[in-house]
Amino acid sequence: MNSTYSKRERFKKWRSRRPFWGATLCILSGIIILYVPAQLYELAATPGNILFAGFFLGGLTLLLGVLGHIMPKLSTLLGVLAIFSSVLSILGALGGLFLGTILGIVGGSMLIAWKPELGTSETILQPNENKFAEVEVASGKESISEQ
Numbered sequence: 001m002n003s004t005y006s007k008r009e010r011f012k013k014w015r016s017r018r019p020f021w022g023a024t025l026c027i028l029s030g031i032i033i034l035y036v037p038a039q040l041y042e043l044a045a046t047p048g049n050i051l052f053a054g055f056f057l058g059g060l061t062l063l064l065g066v067l068g069h070i071m072p073k074l075s076t077l078l079g080v081l082a083i084f085s086s087v088l089s090i091l092g093a094l095g096g097l098f099l100g101t102i103l104g105i106v107g108g109s110m111l112i113a114w115k116p117e118l119g120t121s122e123t124i125l126q127p128n129e130n131k132f133a134e135v136e137v138a139s140g141k142e143s144i145s146e147q
Contacts, residue, residue, distance in 0.1 A: 021107075021110055022068060022107045022111035022112075024065065026078075027066060028103055029107055030060075030061035031058075032103065033058035034059065034062065035096060036093040050091060054092030054094075057088050058100070076111070079112035080112065083104065083108035086105055089101060
């Protein structure tokens with residue numbers, strides 16, 4: 001039970017440092033968008049077919065979701081590109097029967113809206129000597145004489 005608890009805590013900590021739900025929705029959107037061209041793959045090889053755009057834009061949306069998990073600092077750029085690719089997928093794959101487009105727009109919006117934590121409690125902590133000095137100054141009982 002103890003190892004499961006620590007794995008869960010590590011996953012929560014990892015998830016809190018990334019735009020988890022936005023990137024996950026973009027991955028799901030890419031899979032749904034890729035479903036339509038995958039079902040029509042015989043037609044995709046014919047010359048002049050626009051179904052190739054469905055493969056390209058569905059794969060791009062999927063890739064942007066994966067990159068959202070890997071590179072959280074680029075979440076705003078990845079979110080904008082995910083929204084564009086999911087909306088443009090309407091041309092080549094019907095946007096995954098429009099469900100993929102909606103999920104791509106929501107996931108991209110969540111990627112844009114995500115802001116990283118500026119600091120955790122571990123990085124904000126100061127050395128003990130600075131805390132001691134702050135407590136002395138705050139209490140008004142300074143033992144250090146001013147020179």
